[in-house]
Amino acid sequence: MIKTFLLLIFTISFMACSESYDQKLLLGQWKTSSWIDNSSQQSINNKMDFEFQDNREYSIDYGSMKESGTYYISGGYLHTTETGRAEKKVNLLKVVQDSVVFEMNRGGAIETVILTRR
Numbered sequence: 001m002i003k004t005f006l007l008l009i010f011t012i013s014f015m016a017c018s019e020s021y022d023q024k025l026l027l028g029q030w031k032t033s034s035w036i037d038n039s040s041q042q043s044i045n046n047k048m049d050f051e052f053q054d055n056r057e058y059s060i061d062y063g064s065m066k067e068s069g070t071y072y073i074s075g076g077y078l079h080t081t082e083t084g085r086a087e088k089k090v091n092l093l094k095v096v097q098d099s100v101v102f103e104m105n106r107g108g109a110i111e112t113v114i115l116t117r118r
Contacts (some may be wrong), residue, residue, distance in 0.1 A: 021095040023073050026052040030100060030115035038103070038110045060102060078102060 029051045035044040047063035052071060058080060059068040069082040077089040093112075094101040100115040 013100050020076070021092055023056075025095050025097060026051065026071075026073070026078075026100065027054055029118040031118050032113060033099075033116045034112075034114040036112050038112055044111065048113070049118075 009089075030049065032046075032048045035046065035048065036042070037044060047061065049061045053061045056070050056072060057068065058071045059066060067082050069080060069081045069085070071078060073079070073092065076092055078092050079087055079089045081087045090102040090104040090113075092100070092102050098117050101112065103110055103112050105111075
């Protein structure tokens with residue numbers, strides 16, 4: 001009985017960690033509506049606008065800088081590879097028609113970002 005219970009808990013945990021999102025929901029232009037440093041709960045007021053294209057290319061407009069490259073979703077993570085750079089990934093928490101929520105590690109600080117469709 002206890003083995004069955006532990007197996008059930010393990011299976012549920014594994015399924016929760018490997019959530020899959022429909023990549024088509026990412027397509028289009030997104031603006032940052034909220035960006036929070038999780039440890040201090042302070043808002044980060046920097047620009048970070050995204051565009052995801054059907055050919056798996058993306059671009060980010062930081063205001064003074066731009067980034068572009070390729071992307072894919074796997075195992076609940078959004079993976080991006082900037083042209084000429086190493087791959088990065090963010091933990092997707094929610095991907096729906098009108099918003100995307102993810103956590104990222106920026107310089108050792110975990111931050112939560114909410115994007116809304118433009």
